[in-house]
Amino acid sequence: MTRLASILLWGGISALGAGAFGVLALSRGETLSAAWLLTAAVCTYAVAYRFYSKFLAARVFGLDDRRATPAERCNNGRDYVPTNKWVLYGHHFAAIAGAGPLVGPVLAAQFGFLPGTLWLVIGVVLGGAVQDFTILFCSLRRDGKSLGQMAKEEINHSAGITGMLAVLFIMIILLAVLALIVVNALKASPWGLFTIACTVPIALLMGWWMKRWRPGKVGEASIAGAVLLLGALVAGGWVAAQPHLASAFTHSATAITWMMVAYGFVASVLPVWMLLCPRDYLSTFLKITTILVLALAILVILPPLKMPALTPFASLGEGPVFAGKLFPFAFITIACGAISGFHSLVASGTTPKMIARESDARFIGYGGMLMESFVGVMAMIAACTLDPGVYFAMNTTPTGLAQASQVLSQAGFVVTPDIMHQLANQMGEQTLIARSGGAPSLAVGMAQIFASVSSALGGRTLTALWYHFAIMFEALFILTTIDTGTRVGRFMLQEIVGHVWPRFGETSWYPSVLASSAVIVAGWGYFLYQGVVDPLGGINSLWPLFGISNQLLAAVALCVGTTILIKMGRQRFAWVTLTPLAWLVTVTMTAGWQKVFSADPKLGFLAHAASLTGSTLPGAQRLVFNDRLNTFVALLFMTVVTVLIVTSVREWWLVLSKRKVAVVHEAPFVESAYAAGD
Amino acid sequence: MRLVTDGGSGRQKTAQGGTGWRHALRRMFGMPDYDAYLEHCRAAGHEPPSKGEYLAQFFESKGKGVRCC
Incomplete structure (x- = not known):
């Protein structure tokens, strides 16, 4: 492409994006099409990827395709395997995309569509994608080492231990919040509970299929599992319509909490092939397919946004979904999709061990995170296509709704019991009031979008089926995160205790497996129970804790990234992670x-x-205790990260003032066979 | 230095993501691929484990992976 054509093309994309942002920012009161939101986001991603990620790759990190990657040097045919960048992009995206980019934007829609969208787009370009790319690069140059190991080597030993503890605490809060979303989606919902309950025997069958009956035939088992899952979804509608069967699957939030706790414990102690792996395959297939279908559906129908750009809660700070003003709460409510510390665990986990060439890290690390942000924008669109009154009625308790009723009616967000009853009937549910957690409102938004497409294609709208499909889709991969999270938490606890009691550190010693699983499940189970019985709905206190912890983990990752840049002698570029x-x-x-x-x-x-x-x-006494416990947890997170930041700043000062020799723990340079070609 | 990749050697095979779309899909979804592993062992001169052993190790290692929120 000639230079002039390139300037015209990128100038045109930039102008289109700026124009779309202009429309979003200046429109007040008019109904806007989702097309403006999509245009603004996609143009920004394109410009950021073309220019900023190229700058990071070439100038800041100095990616070098002549240097053999860990996948090439340590190729063992299993963990370390050079992989095509498109294949690895899919693999990496499946690992980083979970419920977070879907639920966070839905909750942040309380402030209107504009703040959350701006944070999703700007946050990912300057923060989230930079963090993922930086950690991927650092791990790539260190044989695929984990974030904790890098913190230990590049900052100091105590930073490594602090980082590991931070991850463990964050994992417990994260699992509790995710479980709370599932509980709120499944309480008093026989259709939803039946479908999700069926995923357990389906996963067990798949496990037996791919391990015992037809060893290694994961594709076959997954197709069979997906067909059975769709069968369970349709059967769920029939079950919900039979009074005697429906009552067997209609349970309170507390009862579902105990089921979740029991499930988490069993999933953690069973062999991985039996439940965890099959469920993981099933949820990965479903996740990628559904996200692609949702993107296509939004592009086809370009639904109008009913939520205004800004709601009164942005400045009042007394929103019914969660308390707090736009600053700082919009920025911690949306973590995944803008910046998520948890990604640094994936970017220093399996992905760096599979990269064939250093330059691929740009597409996978930076590009993968842009795609997650796009998923967040789609979730924002799905939430903002709901009538605002319905959105607020679904996402708060009746008491919260009553307290906010004056502000809601002044803003014109009207909802009546009849409207909610009608909507619940349409979705095949008994009620949709107080379904906080984001998942049910996203499911209603998705169901309406899918129903519009099936109606436009001349078919039946099948709204109730789509609603329960969306609930199943969200619950399935949340449960996968709970399975893997509980197990990873168990390994971490075994490792920590193993330092003082080596036998406990043996991951196959069953008493240790049972005890550590019980401790981890009890940890997140307690916070889950606390959220379920919380009169304010649970999400109000737990989601901000999750957001704070996740963003603080991102701060840990950025500290490690900054330290490595400074030690590499690239301090003039340290602003890319410091900002x-x-x-x-x-x-x-x-x-x-x-x-x-x-x-x-x-x-x-x-x-x-x-x-x-x-x-x-x-x-009341229990609520007081919970408030004090939450205080302790929040202060603990803040203290842990403050310690890590102070330790890092000290290290930067020592290196920059030449009081300490900068030792970079990179793997030695080995020339790549790929660079020379075949 | 010439190193062997999952589906053969060098740039061409890596660019194809293994030896075809099946390998690519398996890798993308994190599925076990015993044939590719046998190929790797043959090229590297290792004695390959049995399929059962390979699957057991593969699933065990998958259980240690992190899934994001």
Whole structure:
């Protein structure tokens, strides 16, 4: 392409994106098409990938295709395998994309579609994709070492231990929040519970198929599993219509909590091939297919956005979905999709061991995260196509809705019991009120989009089926994260205790397996139970904790990345990681401080505890205890990360002031056979 | 230095993502691929494990992977 054509092309894309942002920013009151949102996002991604990621790859990291990657040097045919970049892109995306980019934007829609979308797009370009790319690059140059190992080697030993503890604590909160989303989606929903319950025997059957009956035939087993799953989905509608059967699958949130806890424990102690692997394959197939279909459906129908650009809750800070103002809470509510610390575990896990050429890291690390952000934008669109009144009625408790009713009616967000009843009937549910957690409202949005497409294609709308398909899709991969998360948490606990009691560290010693699984499940199970019985709906207190912890893990990753850049002598480029780091620390520390010390009982844990002191309400003492526990957890996260940041800054100062020799723990240079060609 | 990749040697095989779309799909979805592993062992001069042993090790290692939120 000639230089002029290139300038015209990229100038045109930039102008189109800027124009779309202009329309989004300046429109007030008009109904906007989702096309504007998609155009703004896609043009920004294209420009960022073309220019910024190229700058990072060439100037900041100095990716060198002459250098053999760990996949080439340590090729063992299993973990270390040079892999085509498109194949690895799919693999990496399947590992990083979970419920987070779908649920976070739905919850942040409380502020309107604009703040969340801006954060998704700008956050990913300057923060999330940079973090993923940086950690992938660092791990790639260190034989695929994990984030904790890199922190230990590049910063110091205590930083490594601190990082490992941070990951363990974050895992517990993360699993509790994800489980709460599933509980809220399945409570009093016989159709949903029946379908999800069926996934357990289906996964067991698949496990037996691919391990015992037809060893290694994972594709066959997965196709059979997917067919059975769709059968279970259709059968769920029939079950829900039979009063005697429906009652067997209609349970309270508390009962489903206990089921989840039991499931998590069993999944952690069973052999992996029996339940975890088959469920993982099933959910990966379903996840990639559904996300592609959702993207196509949105592109085909380009639904109008009913939520305004900004709602009154952006500045009032008393939103019914969760308390707190736009700053800082929009930026911790949306973690995955903009920047997620958890990605640094994947980017320093399997992916760096499979990269064939260093230059592929740009497409996989930076490009993969842009795609996750796009998923977040689609979730935002799905949530904002709902009528705002319906959105708020679904995402808060009846008490919360009553308290916010004046603001809601002033903003014109009207909802009546009849509308909610009609919608619940349409979706094949008994009620959709107080279905907080984001999953049910996303499912309603997705169902309406899919139903519009099937109707436009001349078929029946099948709204109830689509709704339960969306619930199954979300619950399935949340449960996969719970399976793998509990198991990974168990391994970490075994490793930590193994330092003082070596026998406990043996991952195959059954007493240790049972005890460590029980501790991890009890940890997230307690927070889950706390969320379920919370009169404010649970999401109000747990999602911000999850957001804070996830973003603080991102801060840990960016500290490691900055340290490595400085040690490599690239300190003039340290701003690429320092800028998102500074933003994340500001946002998360502010949010953490407000969650603990705000005088507003809806926002601050301590103020809420104080408001309940002396109360005769049933369970008041437990709520006070939970508030104090949440305070402890938030302060613990903040302290752990402060220690790590201080340790890192000290290391930077020592290296930059030449008081310490910068030792980079990179694997030695070995020339790549690929660079020379065959 | 000439190193062997999953589906043969060098740039061409890696660019194809193994030896075809089946290998590519298996790798993308993290499925076991015993044939590709046998190929690797043959080229590297290793004694390959039995299919059962390979699958057991593969699934065990998959259980240690992280799935993001």
